[in-house]
Amino acid sequence: MDALKFDEQVCATCPTGDCLVKCQYMEFDADGARAEMLKIFRGEDSAVLKDCVTCYACEEYCRRGNHPFYLIVDRQEEKGMLTAPRPITNQWINMTTMQGKMMTGAIEDRAMSCCFIPQLAELAGGEIFKDYAWSFALGAEYMCPAVFLHFARKSIIRERLPQVIDNLARTGAQEVLCMHDECYGTYTSIAPAHGIDVPFKPIYYMDYLYERLLSMKDDLRPLGVKVAYQRPCSNRLIPEKHHLVRDILDLIGADLPDREYQDENALCCGEVPRVIHGLRFAEDIQHRNIDDMLETGAEYCVFNCPACQTTLSELVTKKGLKPIHLIDLCKMAIGEKGEEV
Numbered sequence: 001m002d003a004l005k006f007d008e009q010v011c012a013t014c015p016t017g018d019c020l021v022k023c024q025y026m027e028f029d030a031d032g033a034r035a036e037m038l039k040i041f042r043g044e045d046s047a048v049l050k051d052c053v054t055c056y057a058c059e060e061y062c063r064r065g066n067h068p069f070y071l072i073v074d075r076q077e078e079k080g081m082l083t084a085p086r087p088i089t090n091q092w093i094n095m096t097t098m099q100g101k102m103m104t105g106a107i108e109d110r111a112m113s114c115c116f117i118p119q120l121a122e123l124a125g126g127e128i129f130k131d132y133a134w135s136f137a138l139g140a141e142y143m144c145p146a147v148f149l150h151f152a153r154k155s156i157i158r159e160r161l162p163q164v165i166d167n168l169a170r171t172g173a174q175e176v177l178c179m180h181d182e183c184y185g186t187y188t189s190i191a192p193a194h195g196i197d198v199p200f201k202p203i204y205y206m207d208y209l210y211e212r213l214l215s216m217k218d219d220l221r222p223l224g225v226k227v228a229y230q231r232p233c234s235n236r237l238i239p240e241k242h243h244l245v246r247d248i249l250d251l252i253g254a255d256l257p258d259r260e261y262q263d264e265n266a267l268c269c270g271e272v273p274r275v276i277h278g279l280r281f282a283e284d285i286q287h288r289n290i291d292d293m294l295e296t297g298a299e300y301c302v303f304n305c306p307a308c309q310t311t312l313s314e315l316v317t318k319k320g321l322k323p324i325h326l327i328d329l330c331k332m333a334i335g336e337k338g339e340e341v
C-alpha cells in the first residue's frame with residue numbers, strides 16, 4: 001500500500017480551510033485551519049493530532065480532494081501517539097487478526113461482504129436480498145481494516161487491506177455488495193487515496209436497497225412514521241452516498257424532519273470518543289444528539305451502522321425512541337417484519 005496522496009499546494013491555496021473550520025471539536029478560522037494543515041503536512045507538532053476525536057468528518061468537509069483525516073492519522077502514528085489506551089488498541093488488533101475462521105458462502109460472480117459483523121448477515125436476508133442469498137463473506141479475512149483509523153494505526157491498514165482485497169478477489173466475485181459503510185468507504189476512498197487497486201466492483205448496499213425497493217414498489221406499504229437518523233462516522237468517507245438515506249425513507253413513507261445534528265453537522269454515536277476522551281465527553285455528545293432527535297417528535301431512531309446501533313439502542317430506548325436498522329425499517333414496509341422492535 002503506497003503513501004497517501006496528499007497535495008500541500010491544494011491546502012496552501014484553500015480559500016475555506018473547511019476541514020478544521022467545520023470540525024465540531026476544535027475552533028479554527030480559515031487562515032488558522034490552512035496553516036495548521038500545512039504544519040501537519042510538514043510533520044510539525046499540532047494540537048489537532050492530540051484533540052482529534054477521529055470522527056472522520058473532515059474527510060467530508062474537504063471539498064478539494066485532499067485527505068485531511070488520513071494525513072492526521074499518518075502523523076499521529078509517525079509520532080508514536082495513541083488515540084486510545086494501548087490495551088484497547090492491542091485488543092482491537094488481536095481480536096481482528098486473520099485466523100482462517102472466515103465463513104464463505106456459495107459465491108459465484110457476486111459476493112456480499114458482511115465484514116466482521118454477524119448482524120449484517122442476519123439483516124441481509126429475506127426478499128429484498130434474495131439475489132445475494134448464500135453469497136456472504138464474513139470474518140476477519142474479509143474485514144475492511146478501516147477501524148484502525150480510530151486508533152492511529154494506519155500501518156495495520158497498510159498491512160491488512162491488500163490481503164483482504166486479495167481474499168475477496170479469490171472468491172471469484174466480480175461485484176462485492178458492501179453491507180457496511182466502512183467497507184465501501186475502504187474500497188472507494190481509502191484504497192484509491194493510497195494508490196491501491198481494487199479488482200472487483202464495490203456496490204454500496206443503500207444503492208442496491210433503493211433500486212430493489214423501486215422494483216418492489218407495488219409491494220410497499222407507506223409506513224407513515226417520523227424518524228431520526230444516526231449517521232455513522234464511516235459515512236463521512238462516502239458523503240456522495242448520504243442522500244440515499246432520505247431517498248430510501250421517502251420511498252417507504254418515513255418522514256425525516258430536519259434537526260440540528262444532521263447531515264454535515266451529524267454527531268457520532270459516541271463509542272469511539274468514549275475510549276479516546278472518556279465517558280463524560282461521550283455522554284455529552286450522546287445526550288445532545290438524542291435530545292435533538294426527540295425534539296423532532298421522531299418515533300424511531302434509524303441506524304445504518306450496527307456498531308452505532310449497539311452503542312445507542314439502550315439509551316434511545318430509555319428516552320422513548322425505537323431503535324431500528326434501516327434495512328429492518330424497509331422490511332417493515334414490505335410487510336416482512338412487524339412493527340415491534
Ligand code: SF4
Binds near residue numbers: 019061063064066
Ligand atoms: S485539507 Fe482540504 S479543506 Fe483542509 S485546508 Fe486542505 S484543501 Fe482546505
Ligand code: SF4
Binds near residue numbers: 019022026052055059
Ligand atoms: S476527524 Fe473529526 S475531530 Fe478529527 S480533525 Fe477531523 S473533523 Fe475534527
